[in-house]
Amino acid sequence: MLHTSSQPYASITITMDDLAPPSKYVTLVSGDGFEFVVLREAAMVSPIIKGMLDPRSQFVEAQHARCVFQEMSGTVLDKVVEYFHYWYRYKDSEDVPDMDIPVELCLELLAAADYLGLDQANMSTK
Amino acid sequence: MADQHSLIRTRSRRYDENQNGRPSRNITGPQSALTDFLASHNISAAQIRIEADRRRQQAGQGESTEENNVSEVVETVETVSVTVEASSSTSRTTRGRNTAALDKIKASKAFKKRKKMADDDDDDDDIALAIFEERRAPLPGQMENCEICGKRFTVTPYSVAGPDGGLLCAPCGREIAKEREGQPKKKPRKQTGGVGSRRTIQSRMLDGDVGTKSLATLCVQTLAKNVDLAESLGDLPEHLIDKIARIFSKRRLLKPDTLPLFMQPSTEVLHIYDGAKLGHQEFISIFQVASNLKKFKVRCAVQFKDEVMDYLLSRDIPLESFYLHGANLLSEEKWHEFLAAKGKSLKELQVYFTDRHFGDETLGLMKGCCPQLTRLKVCHNQKVTDAGVTAIGQLSSLRHLSLELLQDLSSEALKSCITQIGKDLVTLSLKRVPDADDSVLDAIHDNCRSLAKLRITESEAMTDNGFTRLFADWENSSLEFVDFQKCRQLDAAHPRENPKNIGLCSEGFKALMNHSGRTLRHVNVHACRNISREAFEEAFNETTQYPELRHLEISFCEEVTDFILGCIFRACPNIKEVNVFGCMKVKEVRVPRGVILIGVPNAQGMITEGTD
Numbered sequence: 001m002l003h004t005s006s007q008p009y010a011s012i013t014i015t016m017d018d019l020a021p022p023s024k025y026v027t028l029v030s031g032d033g034f035e036f037v038v039l040r041e042a043a044m045v046s047p048i049i050k051g052m053l054d055p056r057s058q059f060v061e062a063q064h065a066r067c068v069f070q071e072m073s074g075t076v077l078d079k080v081v082e083y084f085h086y087w088y089r090y091k092d093s094e095d096v097p098d099m100d101i102p103v104e105l106c107l108e109l110l111a112a113a114d115y116l117g118l119d120q121a122n123m124s125t126k
Numbered sequence: 127m128a129d130q131h132s133l134i135r136t137r138s139r140r141y142d143e144n145q146n147g148r149p150s151r152n153i154t155g156p157q158s159a160l161t162d163f164l165a166s167h168n169i170s171a172a173q174i175r176i177e178a179d180r181r182r183q184q185a186g187q188g189e190s191t192e193e194n195n196v197s198e199v200v201e202t203v204e205t206v207s208v209t210v211e212a213s214s215s216t217s218r219t220t221r222g223r224n225t226a227a228l229d230k231i232k233a234s235k236a237f238k239k240r241k242k243m244a245d246d247d248d249d250d251d252d253i254a255l256a257i258f259e260e261r262r263a264p265l266p267g268q269m270e271n272c273e274i275c276g277k278r279f280t281v282t283p284y285s286v287a288g289p290d291g292g293l294l295c296a297p298c299g300r301e302i303a304k305e306r307e308g309q310p311k312k313k314p315r316k317q318t319g320g321v322g323s324r325r326t327i328q329s330r331m332l333d334g335d336v337g338t339k340s341l342a343t344l345c346v347q348t349l350a351k352n353v354d355l356a357e358s359l360g361d362l363p364e365h366l367i368d369k370i371a372r373i374f375s376k377r378r379l380l381k382p383d384t385l386p387l388f389m390q391p392s393t394e395v396l397h398i399y400d401g402a403k404l405g406h407q408e409f410i411s412i413f414q415v416a417s418n419l420k421k422f423k424v425r426c427a428v429q430f431k432d433e434v435m436d437y438l439l440s441r442d443i444p445l446e447s448f449y450l451h452g453a454n455l456l457s458e459e460k461w462h463e464f465l466a467a468k469g470k471s472l473k474e475l476q477v478y479f480t481d482r483h484f485g486d487e488t489l490g491l492m493k494g495c496c497p498q499l500t501r502l503k504v505c506h507n508q509k510v511t512d513a514g515v516t517a518i519g520q521l522s523s524l525r526h527l528s529l530e531l532l533q534d535l536s537s538e539a540l541k542s543c544i545t546q547i548g549k550d551l552v553t554l555s556l557k558r559v560p561d562a563d564d565s566v567l568d569a570i571h572d573n574c575r576s577l578a579k580l581r582i583t584e585s586e587a588m589t590d591n592g593f594t595r596l597f598a599d600w601e602n603s604s605l606e607f608v609d610f611q612k613c614r615q616l617d618a619a620h621p622r623e624n625p626k627n628i629g630l631c632s633e634g635f636k637a638l639m640n641h642s643g644r645t646l647r648h649v650n651v652h653a654c655r656n657i658s659r660e661a662f663e664e665a666f667n668e669t670t671q672y673p674e675l676r677h678l679e680i681s682f683c684e685e686v687t688d689f690i691l692g693c694i695f696r697a698c699p700n701i702k703e704v705n706v707f708g709c710m711k712v713k714e715v716r717v718p719r720g721v722i723l724i725g726v727p728n729a730q731g732m733i734t735e736g737t738d
Contacts, residue, residue, distance in 0.1 A: 083341045090338045092719070094327050094734070098339065101348040107360055110345035114366055119342035 022055060027066040028081060036081045042064070042088035045123055046116040065110035071115075076108050080116065135299050211240060215604030236441060283371030292602035331722055331729050342366070346373050353379050353545075359387050360502040368397050375399030376424070379592045382408050386415075395421040402426040411433040425478075435460040439467050447474035448499075454481035461488050469495030474505040486517065486732045493520040502527040505557075512539035519546035528581075537587075541569045548573030554611075555581040564592030571596045581609035581650075586616055590627040594716035597641040605642040606674070609650040628655040631662035639665040643672050650679040652705075659685040666693035681707035688715040696719065 003021045026043050028036045043049045052061040069077060083099060090096040101109060113119065142594065154694065163172045205283065214347070223581050266283045275293030279285075286299035294302060330591035339347075346366075349372045349551065358365060371388060374380045380405045389396060393416040398404070406429040413419070422445055424430065430453035445468055450456075463482055465472075469492070477484050484507060492499060500523055504510055510563065513531045518527065529535075540562055544554070553575055562585050570580070593610075624631070630638075635657045639646075643665075675698040680686055686709040695718050706712050707725030716735040717723045723732040 006157060059162035063688055080341070083344075087338050092337075094337060095323055096338050098347070099344055101344050103348060103352045103355060106349045106352070107356075107362070108343050109362075110349070110366060111362060112364060115343055116341075118340050119369075120340045 014123055022108040030072050030074040030077040031070045032074050038081055042084040045087050047122050048110050048116045070110055080107055142147050177312050194469055200267050203400055227382045272298055346370055353384055371397045372399050387415045394418050398424040400426050405429050406431050406434050410437045413438050419443050421447040425451040432460050444471040449476040451478040458483045465491050465495040469490040472496050473498050474501040478505040482509045488512040488515035494705045501526040505530040508532045512536050514541050515539040519543040526553035528555035534561050540566045544569040545573055553579040555716045558584045560586045561586035567592040567596040571600055574602050577602050579607035583611040585613045590631035590634045593630050594637045597637035604645040606645050607648045611650050611652040614654055632658045635661050636665055645674055647674045648677045652679045653682040657683050662690045666697045670697050672698045676702045679705045681705045687711045687714055691715045
């Protein structure tokens with residue numbers, strides 16, 4: 001797994017302004033301050049994150065490669081990040097095992113998935 | 127012990143005799159052809175059988191002598207010193223023999239195979255031991271001591287294994303079986319490769335999912351697996367609730383105790399995709415709880431009876447959308463009362479499988495009762511006839527009209543309906559209209575100006591000319607959804623001939639793609655079998671582009687070839703699914719990744735590009 005969950009408010013400073021090619025990784029931050037460093041290509045499956053990080057947009061997120069999700073808790077974002085890597089790993093295979101979803105997180109995760117556009121119709125799989 | 131050995135010796139001597147003595151041919155009964163053949167090659171079937179018996183018995187003998195040794199040790203208390211020594215030596219030797227056997231097993235093929243199958247955390251020794259135990263287990267027909275009660279019994283193929291791996295006698299076995307019954311069985315391992323995996327993939331493809339599922343789907347599936355744990359769905363957005371409601375119907379999960387998940391006093395939209403387990407009391411409770419209901423949809427609403435409708439009529443719920451499927455206990459009078467009481471606010475009415483209780487009279491009432499009605503769908507109805515369809519022509523507010531009636535409709539009725547309301551229709555769906563002919567198509571051509579979805583299925587009278595005329599210079603804007611399934615000539619005596627060009631044929635198909643190709647998302651020409659190869663090749667030639675096309679159903683179009691499919695994949699960059707059941711000329715087309723090709727007429731199924 002590539003994501004690292006650090007303590008709340010640990011400082012990972014990425015300065016993207018002067019680097020020409022964007023970093024291969026992006027940082028996703030949960031509402032309670034957990035930070036996850038994720039492969040950019042994997043996170044791009046979410047059309048919302050893709051939009052946030054579009055270099056042509058002048059969003060702060062795009063400039064710093066860092067997205068903050070105020071309404072998501074660390075545990076939910078952890079699962080979302082796990083899904084990004086699950087998707088990235090299996091995107092080119094046909095027979096794929098289902099990812100386990102903890103029952104207690106189910107509804108929160110569903111809301112998060114909806115927010116991030118992670119449903120069949122919206123996912124930017126190509 | 128000595129007796130035992132001597133017994134063996136005598137027995138073996140007897141076998142030796144048998145072995146040496148060739149069977150005499152003095153008296154022979156009927157012989158099988160095989161025995162005769164073998165005899166002619168100087169091979170004796172009897173000999174083979176005797177030898178096999180001997181080997182089997184020897185194996186059994188070895189087992190039982192060993193067993194006897196041990197049991198004797200326990201029994202004879204007087205000769206302690208001697209037996210202890212003996213037993214320890216035997217146990218040592220058996221252990222020595224066992225380790226040798228285990229090593230042998232570890233080197234065997236069966237072991238490697240099993241090791242591959244087993245999880246990684248299983249110890250080598252455990253696996254080898256398991257195989258060893260299996261091989262050592264007494265064969266059916268032999269005697270064995272029960273592991274629990276110690277009694278001797280005859281081993282059968284049904285003998286149950288005890289807790290320590292030994293076998294149990296019938297009474298103990300029954301006890302154990304009873305105890306084990308309560309325990310959950312081990313989950314079968316999910317197939318991950320080899321035999322069956324290809325079929326699993328193909329089956330998933332038919333369900334429409336290839337590769338990774340979306341996170342939302344995974345969540346909804348997990349939720350459906352644990353319905354009983356959910357207390358409420360919280361305030362999820364409407365489309366997610368709908369998604370959950372849909373998946374509930376897949377396993378008939380909607381029961382009186384799960385219904386409350388979907389209804390709150392604030393609920394405005396209620397979609398039940400399988401209400402078969404709900405009684406009439408539950409339906410009444412829906413209207414008690416959700417007093418703000420605007421859109422109501424139930425499929426398989428068998429218990430939606432007169433009482434329920436009475437209750438609904440007694441409440442002040444201004445329904446905008448009413449969708450009822452399978453409510454064939456609801457009488458026609460109640461429908462009339464419903465239209466009279468609730469028709470004013472009604473915008474959408476969809477009625478499916480109502481048997482004989484929704485007919486021409488009901489449709490006739492709508493003109494006066496439902497001034498706002500924009501969507502009307504009557505499906506699988508046995509009562510509505512031409513008169514009802516003509517009455518629909520009076521509903522000038524209609525935008526969407528779908529009919530699937532079991533009474534054959536005449537072209538005149540359809541024409542009069544389309545002429546009156548065709549101008550504003552966005553959806554026109556006429557399923558199973560065998561008698562409708564070209565005049566209906568002409569009426570559509572002359573009147574419809576806003577259609578986006580057009581469906582005419584199973585017409586046996588419309589001709590290629592009619593379809594060509596429809597699309598030629600049609601003032602209607604480009605369509606998005608077209609379904610001309612089974613519009614074709616049917617003649618059992620001359621199945622191959624189509625002199626009158628009945629059905630959607632080459633020219634009609636080209637005209638359709640020419641008129642609407644730009645915006646079409648969904649095309650169904652299932653079983654329009656007179657569309658020629660040239661027509662397909664022309665419609666999907668190298669200069670065409672159908673950017674919106676997602677679903678293409680060309681099953682039973684006999685002329686579809688690998689080349690045509692290749693052209694389709696090229697011309698439709700966003701295509702998701704192509705159905706080619708019964709297209710026997712499709713052989714081994716390579717399908718681009720992300721596209722699903724269903725119904726390839728060979729065992730291999732679709733071949734994704736770049737996988738071979």
